[in-house]
Amino acid sequence: MVSVSELQKRFDVLFQEMGKVVVGQQEVLKEIVIALMCDSHALLEGYPGLAKTLAIKTLSQTMDLGFSRIQSTPDLLPADIIGTYIIDESKGKKQFAFQQGPVFANMVLVDEINRSTPKTQSALLEAMQERQVTVGNSTFKLDDPFFVLATQNPIEQLGTFKLPEAQSDRFLLKIKLDYPSFEDEFEIIERYATGRKLVAPKKVFTKESLKYVQEITKQVPMSIDLKKYAVSVVTATRKRKDMIEYGASPRASIGLILAAKAKALIEGHKCVMKEDVISMAYPILRHRIILTFEAERNHLNEDDIIKELIK
């Protein structure tokens, strides 16, 4: 058993290690770790070259977990993700054996997920929700913990397939990456354009320690008033018919409470604060609401609407 301050120190070390590779983007790194603490998945969205993939790869290096990467393309097939049966001749006779796909890892990076077809995207549905894969008549359990960290960019929409609502709802967080500040960008070129030797990050969390953190995240105390506030923010998305065509599901309420708890733990709070709920409302809700034509016509985006709702 550890204390909250010890846990916070551990998280500080984790972010320091990640900071050796990724410059800036502190909030993004925190949100990715929050998704892991909530035993869920995250979708990273940002323009090309903002270190989406690098952030996930670096995180995998700080955790003693099985890591695999899927580069999505339009001709990627479900079998390329979940695996397929092959003829195995190793034991002297021919028999079908299941060849596991890259989804059989603890941390799966699905790069540019919107470049794969909906059929291939859907292959991840069962894995993300049920933590299992069904091929033919056989169902294979995935290792625990299991995270899908996917990336996509909001431009170059030609030849891409927008994630179906059911698919995007399975991502706990949609994390938006913005351009780095001047200082951060200067540090980036100092590190990557001067031939300086990069230091590899150390492993901070093992599989067991991560599972332990996931357990205690659920135990972070939260007042009833704050729980009601979180639920009221989510349900408000279903009432604002003038701006939101489809609101968030109850999965968003669960996600918001859990993510706020994880955020509180990272920040060293001993209970959930209101600002934890507010800060997590954006990544939890932004991919779960569909704006009306009227809202889009007024040049409003999801974050503007969420800002209005949490007032």
Add this chain to the structure above:
Amino acid sequence: MQLVDSVIKELRKAIKIMQICDFASRVALLFLFILLIFSFFEISWLFALFFTFFYATILGIKIFSMNDFRYVEEQSPILRDELRAVVDNAKEDNFIINELRIDVLKKLNQLHVSSLMDKKVLGKRIGIIGFLSFLIILMGVGNLHFNLVDFVGNVVQDNLDKVDIEKEIRKSGEELVYIDEDLVYGNLNDVLGEGKLAKLGDEELILELNLVDSQIILGQSGEIKNREFFPPNFPKEIYTSYDISYNEKVSQENIDVVKTYFETIMREA
């Protein structure tokens, strides 16, 4: 854990007392204010009681349904969200909640219950309550009031009377002619009597009769009869008829004067 429970119990009691004080002072303030106004306008105090009761119901729901500990957190920001988390998770037992309990106890130790009460506001309220009470007593002793009900009633009644009179005239089939009343009363005082007297209403009129000069025989006077005073209903044109005997007595010049009398005075007006 027991220590936290007992501290929270005590705190809850203190908050309840403060809430009751807050509630009572607000309600008393409103009641006295309404009572003062209603007393001045001679409106029954029961109405003041009714409005106060209505306000007290709404305020009571607002104050007493509020989370007690949110009130403390609002007054003491160092306990922000933590106190409620401890209270709402009283049955939980893990290292995070235990650490939180210790933290909250430490912070409560620094908190003075008296600091939860806004003494300035409460003092102002008590001062205003005293001042309003003094005004009410003063008004009662000095019998200062304005009968708003009668005033409004009279205005309404006057207007209704006017409408009734116009209705009567229309019913009689005559054409309604609007004439400047002041002008008419001014000129017809000799015929209809003093116009102002007809408007005395409930006011007392003292008449002094000189028995020597008076033509009234007191023995023959009957009971007082109510009489309604209608403004004169003048037709638009006056037609005169005459016979020869009358014609002999009235000169043509006088007939013309009578015939054009109203038209002339209207034009002059």
